[in-house]
Amino acid sequence: MTDAPILSVSELSKNFGGVRALNQVSFDLQPGELLGVIGPNGSGKTTLVNLITRFVKPTSGEVFFKGKKISHLPPYKIVRLGIARTFQMVKPFYQLPAYKNMIIPLYSPRMRQLAGGHYGDRDAMALDLLEEVGFERDAHVAYKTAGALPQGYLKRLELAKALALQPDLFILDELFSGLSLAEVASIVPIIEKIRMAGKTIIMIEHRLKELFRIADRVIVMNYGEKIADGPAEAVMEDEAVKSAYLGTEAG
């Protein structure tokens, strides 16, 4: 691929007090790529996401999105440029119906920008988006209160919220965690569909088997450093990776 990278992370570091949570991490991401980020607990995966979306301020290093420096922008402006993330801990409005949970992203200035100055019918858009991520319209799942929905639906709701923003880059933070095999299997096609639409995706995952099936490339993190970067099979063979993380599982 000769395209300019859509996302470029350059020597990103973060200190929390005396702890170096992330140390000089750099990588480029091509448009349309699906990048998996794996690593043991506390290896800095979520910190990396928080730094890219700037929910946390980097200690040093820079992030470029579509060639534009974004690491000095506040998080809401980064979202408006076209990066949407999901959170590991889903925290919807439990007392509201699922489709009302979609109102906040649909109220976003990015929506108005994309729609050319007006918002449109938010309730209808919410129902369409939820159908897209598998809220069966005939069963009226979208009208149930979020508190009554199982974890699998809440994760899909989280995905639908990101979809609502029509981003160019999706960052999915442990979307599969806490889900059953069947639930994961039902979400994978949605991710494939996003990818078919030419969107770029970063997935942070602990569920390696499912991730390797769909990822183009994998980055392995350990103690805040990037220790391997490449196609899934190659990374699995890497000695450093085996000893740091996969070794114990494979052995």
Next chain:
Amino acid sequence: MKKRKERIDRGIKARSSDIFALLSWREMLYLAAPRLLPVIVCLLLPLLLGPYWQKVLLSVAVVALLAISWDILAQTGMVSLGQALFFGVGAYCSGAMNHYWGLSPVLTIPIASLLGGLICTLILLPVLRLRGIYFSMVTLIIPLILVRIVEATKIFGGTEGLSGMTPLPSTWFELYLSMAVLLAVLFGFRRMMDSDYGLVLKGINDNDRSVINAGINIYWFKAQSLFIAGAIGAFCGAFMTHVYMFVGMPVFALDYSILPIAAAVVGGPGTLAGATLGAFILVPMSEALRGFGGLRIVLYGVFLVVFIVALPEGIFHYIQRKYHQIERWVEVDK
């Protein structure tokens, strides 16, 4: 024989979010009654009460408005302990405009409401980033600072205050103006909080990261909420300035911060209607207890505690639940 409690929704047969299929006058009344009741009460009360209780009604309206203002802020995730700031700024704005420039109350009240809202927003703008108790502490301190500034620099009459404001045309005008504003604020902002805009405001309280993640600048929305709450509070101050025909240091008194919070908490926070109901219960109760002299505050405090322990959800939530559901004891077959 064992018994269990059964709860049945009284609701309307066919109902989908905002669309109701009304089949009878009973159902129409069922929907309309909770909306008509406050309107009727507010319009009739001034006619039924004697001169003393009419004055009490004015302070009920003021506490209710301040409580609504507190509730709007609280729903946006800002727990204010300084409603006196809004009240005081509004009071001094209208007082100064009336005293120095001779503007009539018709102008000073609306201008002071908007200007007061703006000033309060600007004062609190630097601390919008603070959350929880830190924001509360700042709001508690600022009125105390302002009152000392007035005292030390002797601006706006210093400790003497400014007196001789133009009074409002008549007691009836005062009563109906306060009732009309209360109803408009109650219904208007209830509607706002139920709209998508209100949902964004509540989202900031519930999960601000998820709101930021939608590309929404939460500080801009918090500032708007602050302006709305500030303007409501400033109206109260401006209005009372012309009722008392005086403005001075007492406008920053702690009473204006604490009473509205008590009203909102006892009435049921998060509904605005609860805040209003709380004011309609607490303020007259406090007046009725005057006969007890020194024990008044003790009894008042005991009542507060009883309300909060017995109905922690708030009176309004309790009534609302009872209105929408029938509860009855049924015998368990066995």
